[in-house]
Amino acid sequence: MSRIVQCDFVIVGGGTAGCVLASRLSENGRHRVILVESGRDTPPDRVEPAILDSYPRVAYFNVRNVWADLRVSLQPVPHNDPGKRQLRRYEQARLMGGGSSLNDMQANRGTPDDYDDWARNGATGWSWEEVLPFFRKAERDVDFDGPLHGQSGPIPIRRIHSDCWPEFARAAARAFSETGFKALQDQNGEFEDGYFPVAINNIYDRRVSTAIGYLGNSVRQRPNLEIWPNATVTRLVTEGARIVGVEVETGQGPARIMAGETIVSAGALHSPAILQRAGIGPARTLRALGIEVIADRAGVGRNLQEHPAISISAHINHDARLARTNQRRHIHVAARYSSGTAGGLPSDMYLVAMSKTGWHPVGEQIGSLMTWINKAHSRGFVAIESPDPSVEPRVEFGFLSDYRDVERLKVGMRLLARLYDTPAMKAVANDPFPTSYSERIRDLGIVSHKNYVLTRILATALDGPAWLRRTLLRHVVTEDDPVERMMADDELLEAFVREKAHGVWHASGTCKIGSADDPEAVVDPSGRVMGVDGLRVCDASVMPFTPRANTNLPTIMIAERMCALILQQNEKR
Structure with a gap:
């Protein structure tokens, strides 16, 4: 029989955003938080040299660090000849810190117009003026000061x-x-x-991931925070149109985490797949797989973007x-x-x-x-082909x-x-x-x-x-x-x-923020999944458009801002 654990927030995925969420949501001590990561942990005093290395490609091509069975199609697949789909590896992190533990460490915000464009297209509250404080909150820029830069955040930013x-x-x-x-x-x-x-999230020639910057020893010792590495979420637990927690496979057996809110932070390829398996997505596709639909959201898995x-x-x-x-x-x-x-x-x-x-x-x-x-103007999609959580989704970037x-x-x-x-x-x-x-x-x-x-x-x-x-x-x-x-x-x-043309590991956009009248939107401006209670998404998948930037720093900013919105909304209850 599964053990049952209670908490206020369960976070599905200890990637770039998940580590930020775990740190900030547990910060005031009022909320019990559980962070679930399918890969291994990287505690601050035991980070492997290959992950700390300023040259990232050794760790990136280590099969232990990525979803080894993930294959994607980069180029368009002819609708009349799907057999021509060419599948390639696409390295997506599977360890604490996610992409921030494996990427090239480019700390690039993009341009103000990127975020003003989000706000113009239904992401109310996400204009440049409104997101800048959260870029500043995340960073400790050792080269520049002033109104555009932060000086006390957990992520050091420097240039060589x-x-x-x-x-x-x-x-x-x-x-x-x-x-x-x-x-x-x-x-x-x-x-x-x-x-x-190039601005980089790196100090003394060593990487600073969100696992290092946000989940330091003092954070990990908080009595209201639990970190579950090597634990895979197999499904979201539903009660009607409400998500009440997750089921997890761990080394000690299965477990059920019951939560006031479930936050999916599994990345732009796996977050929409988790939602689809729970019955949240395009109804016709889900019913064809025998999945009971709890929210018909056509945009789940659509709008997939990258930087070709x-x-x-x-x-x-x-x-x-x-x-x-x-x-x-x-x-x-x-x-x-x-x-x-x-x-x-x-x-x-x-x-x-x-x-x-x-x-x-x-x-x-x-x-x-x-x-x-x-x-990029081109768009792709993510769609599950089986309700089985061990089967990777179909990913077509359509470069x-x-x-x-x-x-x-x-x-x-x-x-x-x-x-x-x-x-x-x-x-x-x-x-x-x-x-x-x-x-x-x-x-x-x-x-x-x-x-x-x-x-x-x-x-x-x-x-x-x-x-x-x-x-x-x-x-x-x-x-x-x-x-x-x-x-x-x-x-x-x-x-x-x-x-x-190939990708640079900047997958995004598959659960986009938008307004209620946008049929392609999946979450509202605070990350709440439309048509479902108790569920949010917070990672690069919520980007309406990929910024003119490497996605690491914008994803950290998204997590910082969403944490502030979540805590503000919880205070009003």
Whole structure:
């Protein structure tokens, strides 16, 4: 028989938002809070070196840290030929801190217009003026002060000075300048096109996730907070149209947590799946699976968004590489720019320079310029295919299904080619080649002795004669046509971006905030699921539109603001 536990709030998912919720909702001592995380815990004094590492890709490709069976379709799937759906891995964190424990640590807010756009489209109370205090509350900016920046929050924000950059990053900055980009110092305070040192949630060259920043030792010792790692929520417990708790599988057996409020914070792919299995979602789809419908909400799982990306990489001269004895951080400089295409918006594109593309010897000598669409028009969906919680949902991102996105990635590729053609980049980078984030690259990203030996041999050859390097890059390292051929053939360029666009782990939008008269909206401005009592959603899934930013900092802000709204509403009861 399941043990039964009572609490005021149960939080489903200890990811970026879940850790913030657990900390803030238990802060005043009045509410009993239980945080349930399906992955393992990362207590502050026992965080693994690979997670703390400023170079994140070692931890990202460790199967222990992600949902190992999750597969997604990135490109559109023909409705008349669903067999052409190509499934790929899409790393979603499964450990305390979620994406904030594995991502690239870019602390990017986006632009004020992102949030004003939310408010204009039904997310009342989420304008820039209203969310700024919660960005400030979350952060401790060690470089900038004033009305735009916080000084006492749990997440440190800093930038690495250009004196400490590897030469590849400095060359990229010079190339930006030579191409007409304006130099900015503070990407979170200067909201215009230009290049800048990347803001990161990292201090002393170590990651600070929400698990570290919000769930410190003193927080964990609160008598009103329980943290349940390695515990998987199997279903939401319903009483009519009210959610009264969750059922959980733990190492000690099944349990039922009865709660005044249940808050789902499982991310943009798993949160809508949890709702759908509980009977909250598009009624026709749920009934076809034999699920009793408690709330017919067509928007659950719709509006899936990402930042489609594409890259051009190059072999880096030995003296321009990221020095092993210096620092681990591999992204130092980035840029915002406007595509200028039909349907484009100001700062609708983003670009980063990576001075290292892998943990292995080849990754250490290959650099990359990667660009993505900051404000995509294309939309996808998440839909369960079974009521069984162990079966991953169907995920179709539909990248570039809107032709305006195709045009913008083509603009981005042409810009990358121009940057590599500047004197600054020619001095440090050799033989640029188009790159794609293929399954083969993912396999090489897994730390193993075999991968080290293979890449050591290839790296030795790449540092050899120029003719040999060129041959290996074009016939072994890359699978695609040369850059110069793509730049001369628009059809070839379009085929490349359509086939090879990949994501940057910024899934969002599948349980969007909106007004009651919006059929696609799932939650109200305080996260309450429409048509259901006792249930909220709080994570990147509630974003009406993905901001022009990496999603980590905006997700932290969302959790901070929703905590304030939840506590305010509870005080009035």
